[in-house]
Amino acid sequence: MSRIESISTTLQTLRGNRLRSFLTLLSIAIGVFSIIAVMTALGALQNSIEGGLSALGTNTFQVQKYPHNQGGGPGWHARLRNRPDITYAQGLAVVERTQGARYIGLEAWTFGYEVTWRNVRTNPDIAIAGETPDGLPTNQWEIDLGRSLSQSDLDLTRRVVILGADLVRLLFPPSYNPIGETVSLAGTRYKIIGTLKPEGAMFGSRDRHFVIPITTFFEKFGKNRSIHIMVQAESRENFQAVQDQVIGVLRAVRKDRPGEENSFAMFSNESLIREFNEMTATVRLGTMAIAAVALLAAGIGIMNIMLVSVTERTREIGVRKAVGATRRSVIAQFLSEAVVISVLGGLIGILLGLLAGNILAVALEIDPVIELTWIATGIAACCLVGIIFGTYPAWKAANLDPIDALRYE
Amino acid sequence: MALIHIKDVVKTYDMGAELVHALSGVTIDIQANEYVAIMGPSGSGKSTLMNVIGCLDTPTSGLYEFGGENVGDLDDNQLAEIRNRKIGFVFQTFNLLPRSTALHNVELPLIYAGVPSHERRERAEKALTDVGLGDRMLHKPNELSGGQRQRVAVARALVNNPSIILADEPTGNLDSRTGVEIMQLFSELHAQGNTLILVTHEEEIAEHAHRILRLFDGKVASDEVVANPLTYASQM
Numbered sequence: 329m330s331r332i333e334s335i336s337t338t339l340q341t342l343r344g345n346r347l348r349s350f351l352t353l354l355s356i357a358i359g360v361f362s363i364i365a366v367m368t369a370l371g372a373l374q375n376s377i378e379g380g381l382s383a384l385g386t387n388t389f390q391v392q393k394y395p396h397n398q399g400g401g402p403g404w405h406a407r408l409r410n411r412p413d414i415t416y417a418q419g420l421a422v423v424e425r426t427q428g429a430r431y432i433g434l435e436a437w438t439f440g441y442e443v444t445w446r447n448v449r450t451n452p453d454i455a456i457a458g459e460t461p462d463g464l465p466t467n468q469w470e471i472d473l474g475r476s477l478s479q480s481d482l483d484l485t486r487r488v489v490i491l492g493a494d495l496v497r498l499l500f501p502p503s504y505n506p507i508g509e510t511v512s513l514a515g516t517r518y519k520i521i522g523t524l525k526p527e528g529a530m531f532g533s534r535d536r537h538f539v540i541p542i543t544t545f546f547e548k549f550g551k552n553r554s555i556h557i558m559v560q561a562e563s564r565e566n567f568q569a570v571q572d573q574v575i576g577v578l579r580a581v582r583k584d585r586p587g588e589e590n591s592f593a594m595f596s597n598e599s600l601i602r603e604f605n606e607m608t609a610t611v612r613l614g615t616m617a618i619a620a621v622a623l624l625a626a627g628i629g630i631m632n633i634m635l636v637s638v639t640e641r642t643r644e645i646g647v648r649k650a651v652g653a654t655r656r657s658v659i660a661q662f663l664s665e666a667v668v669i670s671v672l673g674g675l676i677g678i679l680l681g682l683l684a685g686n687i688l689a690v691a692l693e694i695d696p697v698i699e700l701t702w703i704a705t706g707i708a709a710c711c712l713v714g715i716i717f718g719t720y721p722a723w724k725a726a727n728l729d730p731i732d733a734l735r736y737e
Numbered sequence: 738m739a740l741i742h743i744k745d746v747v748k749t750y751d752m753g754a755e756l757v758h759a760l761s762g763v764t765i766d767i768q769a770n771e772y773v774a775i776m777g778p779s780g781s782g783k784s785t786l787m788n789v790i791g792c793l794d795t796p797t798s799g800l801y802e803f804g805g806e807n808v809g810d811l812d813d814n815q816l817a818e819i820r821n822r823k824i825g826f827v828f829q830t831f832n833l834l835p836r837s838t839a840l841h842n843v844e845l846p847l848i849y850a851g852v853p854s855h856e857r858r859e860r861a862e863k864a865l866t867d868v869g870l871g872d873r874m875l876h877k878p879n880e881l882s883g884g885q886r887q888r889v890a891v892a893r894a895l896v897n898n899p900s901i902i903l904a905d906e907p908t909g910n911l912d913s914r915t916g917v918e919i920m921q922l923f924s925e926l927h928a929q930g931n932t933l934i935l936v937t938h939e940e941e942i943a944e945h946a947h948r949i950l951r952l953f954d955g956k957v958a959s960d961e962v963v964a965n966p967l968t969y970a971s972q973m
Contacts, residue, residue, distance in 0.1 A: 344836040647832045650793065651893065652821020652849040654814045730793045734832060 338665045341637075348633060353673035355629045356713065359622030360677025360706045361684070366615040367702040368685025370608050374601075376694035387567045388466055389596035391422075391557040391574065411591050412582065413554035416546065421581045422557055423460075426573045428566045433463030433558040434542055438549050443538060445499045445511045454495065456513070456538045458545020464490075466558035469539070474507040474522030477541055481521075485543040489518040492537035493526040513538060516548055567596075623709060626673070627717035634666055634721035638728075645725050646733025655726040662725050666718025667711055674710030678703050738805060739766035740900060740932060741790060746799035748785050748955075759785035761955040762799070767934065769900070772927045772966070774935045774946035782955040784905070787936045791824050791903045792816045804900060821849050825894025829906035831886045833878040839865060839889045840874040846897045864892040868922060884915035891922060901932040908942055920945045924968055941967075 342349040393414055419434040426432060435457055442452040457463070461477045464470075472493065481488055489511065491499075500506050506520050518540065527535050540548075542555075559574055561567040575590060584591050595603075638645070645658060653661075682703075686696035748760040760782045767773055777783040788794040789801060792808055795816075801808045803819065811819065820826075825846075833842045843861040852860070865874050868888040878886050887907060894902050904923070908916030924945060927933050935946055943949050944967045951959045 340836065643832060644834055647834065648845065648849075649817065650791075650820060650826050650832075651846040652817050652897075654817045654849070656814070657849060731788050734793075734828065 335664055335668065337661055338668050341665060342668065345637075349669060352626075352630055352633045352669050353676065355626035356623070356670045356673025356710060357677035357680065359619055359626045360674045360710060361681040362622060363615055363619035363709075364678050364681025364699070364702055364706055365684040365688075366611065367699050368682055368697060369688045370612060371697045371699045371702075372685065372689035372694050373692070374604065374608065375697055376689075376692075386560075386597070387562075387564055388558060388560040389567075389571055389574075389594055389599075391559070391578065391592050391594050393554040393592060395593040395595075413552075414557065414578075414582075414592055416542070416551065416555055418578065418581045419555050419557050422559075422574055422577050423462075425577045426559065426570060428562055428570045428573070429559050430562050431462040431465045431558075431560045433466035434460045434555050435463045435467070435558065436542060436545055436549075436553055436555045438545075438553075441513055441538070443495065443499065443511050443513050445506075445509060448499050450495070450498050450536075454513070454536050454538050456540065456545065456549070458542035458549070459539055460542050463542070463558065464539070466560050468527070469537075470525045472523045472525045473505065474520070476522060477539070481541040482543045485547050486541060487516060487518045487544060488521045488541065489513075490522040490524060490537075490539040491520060492524050492535040492539070494535035495538065496523050498536075514548065619709075623713050626670070627713040630666055630670060630714065631717040631721060633669075634662060634718055635724070637665070638662065638721050638725045641725075642728060642733045642736040645728050646730050646736065649728070649730035650734060658726040659722045662722035663715065663718045666721070667714030670710040670714035670717075671707065674706055678706050681706075739802075740769045740771075740804060741765070741767040742800070742802040743790075744800045746786075746789060746796040746801055748782075748789060748794070749797045758955050760789070760796070763952075763955070763957055765950060765957065765960070767901075767932070769932050770927070770930055772923075772933045772935070772945075772947045774937060774943035774949045775952065776937060776940075776943050776949055777952035777958075778938065780954075781952040783936050783938075783952050785955075786952065787903060787905055787934070790901075790934060791826060792819045817849075821846055822897060823900040825897070825899040825902045827887070827890050827894050827902065827904040827907045829909040831878070831883075831890045831910070833886060833889055833893075835878055838875045838877055839870060839881065839892075842878070842889055843893045843896050846893060850897055860896055861892070864896040865889070867895070868892045882915070883911050884918055887911060887915075887919050888922070891919070891926075895926070895931075901934055902926065903934050903936075905936045906938070907935070908937075908939070916942070920967070 391414065393411055394408060416434065423432045423434070437458075438456045439454075440452055441454045441456055443450045443454050459467075459477060460482065461479060464476050471490070474490070477488075477490065480486075491506065491511075496506055499511065500509075506523065509520050510517050511520060512518070524535065524537065524539070557574070559570060561570040571594065575594070578584075578592055579590065582591050645653075648658065682698060689696045743763055743765045746760055746763045747758070750757040750759060763782070763786060775783050775786060785794070789796055792803065792811075795801075795809055795811075803823065806819075808816070808819070826832075833839075834845070840858070840861050843864050844857050847857040847860060862871075862874060865871060868891050870885060870888050870892065873881060873885060878889070881889065891902075907923070908919055911919060920942060923933055923935070927947075933946070935943070937943050944963065946963060947966050948960070948962050950957060
């Protein structure tokens with residue numbers, strides 16, 4: 329019996345037993361669904377993080393007081409609690425003494441302010457960034473209208489501001505040029521010197537920045553805080569060298585004793601991606617384990633239903649053998665039935681999984697993805713499950729004695 | 738040379754506690770184009786003999802040659818091939834695939850014979866037309882009467898042009914009128930040159946054959962030629 333023949337026989341049988349086939353298929357679908365949904369969601373998240381992280385540009389790393397990933401194991405907080413702040417002076421030392429960097433930006437942040445222009449008032453959710461001129465390129469911020477910060481803005485602690493794109497949209501009428509206007513924040517009036525191009529969004533908008541000179545920031549919000557140092561190396565080649573220099577300078581100015589670990593944390597896009605992957609690797613592994621268990625259960629379900637089917641169709645098997653079916657063709661028939669059920673179930677699971685994973689992605693405002701590797705893995709796993717759990721029932725069918733089978737009631 | 742040559746065939750079943758001798762030394766020759774009825778009370782071994790002749794079972798000892806080939810030497814696959822190409826079965830309970838159409842049921846032996854689908858369809862349609870079911874080809878067994886089902890089974894037995902047609906109580910599940918119709922069909926098949934072997938316990942059915950073998954306790958008790966077999970004409 330040819331392969332096409334046995335598949336058409338299979339489909340006929342499955343149609344004859346719609347509900348049962350559907351339920352069996354569902355069990356496989358759920359197993360595959362879980363794997364594809366999680367992998368798709370993680371894939372979308374990863375793409376978005378890789379894309380979104382270009383917030384830190386290429387060859388750029390950032391220094392701050394605490395690690396980005398705060399899950400440093402037990403006792404983490406106790407160890408880091410007494411870290412001294414990274415001061416503006418230390419930042420300036422890095423700027424002075426580091427060679428081979430294209431930009432070294434210093435910044436300080438505070439959150440939760442409202443901005444007003446005439447009678448327009450924002451929600452109190454605006455982020456204030458005090459920046460040096462180099463802070464804009466290291467943050468990947470590009471000027472849309474007006475100009476960027478200048479050294480004299482810092483030297484003279486000018487009350488000037490560069491507004492994020494969303495903030496412009498919130499405060500001003502469409503296509504209104506805000507350059508030269510004055511906005512108020514926390515009782516101080518700032519003159520708008522520039523606006524930023526939209527950055528796009530990951531987990532909500534990042535475009536509500538209120539960017540002022542870092543010296544003005546200190547004057548208004550206090551100097552007693554830790555700053556970020558953002559360094560962009562000239563090239564990928566000297567990235568490591570620049571990083572080493574910065575570590576050296578900071579250890580020296582912060583008086584870290586030899587043999588002790590750095591009293592500050594550094595990360596780059598690459599390290600963030602690595603961290604993310606380490607975190608998701610656990611999730612992926614867990615999902616695979618769960619999916620493996622689900623597929624195992626589904627496989628046992630398939631075996632069960634196939635054994636029932638073999639018993640029910642004992643006479644049919646007898647007839648087929650009487651009219652000339654060989655063992656091989658009986659095995660092929662039942663095996664293809666098991667494989668078709670599990671692969672159909674798998675395909676349904678994949679479709680639903682892609683849908684669910686991507687719905688999640690859209691809900692989180694990240695781009696949907698199709699994880700081809702996992703789809704292929706899913707289909708292969710289903711084939712395997714069908715073959716593994718279909719073999720015994722098929723073997724049992726093939727070894728039925730035709731005489732007994734024909735007499736079976 | 739005989740189409741079927743059976744010599745001293747013994748078939749023993751091991752039932753655990755005891756050995757059951759279903760056939761204890763049967764010797765028969767059947768020629769091509771014979772119409773033989775095998776009779777006997779239940780337990781006489783007639784079903785076992787039919788299974789052996791039909792290559793569904795092999796003898797414990799003794800010789801069975803089918804068309805000159807020693808069946809005892811064949812493996813499972815070769816037996817399946819003989820059943821497929823040389824033997825057409827007709828069963829008391831019809832044994833059609835319940836979810837398949839008459840046409841597909843008749844095609845079944847051709848599928849296993851590897852006949853390409855268009856030719857398969859043509860031959861199955863012809864076989865069904867020959868048994869008078871040209872207008873019922875796409876009906877499923879539960880949409881057909883008992884007589885029609887048995888005709889489908891006969892068409893299935895004939896479709897691969899077998900050397901013998903082996904019918905096991907073919908009228909057992911039919912009312913007498915329908916039974917007669919099926920027996921008429923067999924007479925026609927015999928007249929067309931087919932070899933028929935009929936297993937039955939009904940004297941009247943056996944009377945249609947041209948030779949009657951009677952089995953008793955696993956042995957041939959008598960082997961006689963029927964002087965005036967019942968025919969199509971004499972039933973009218």
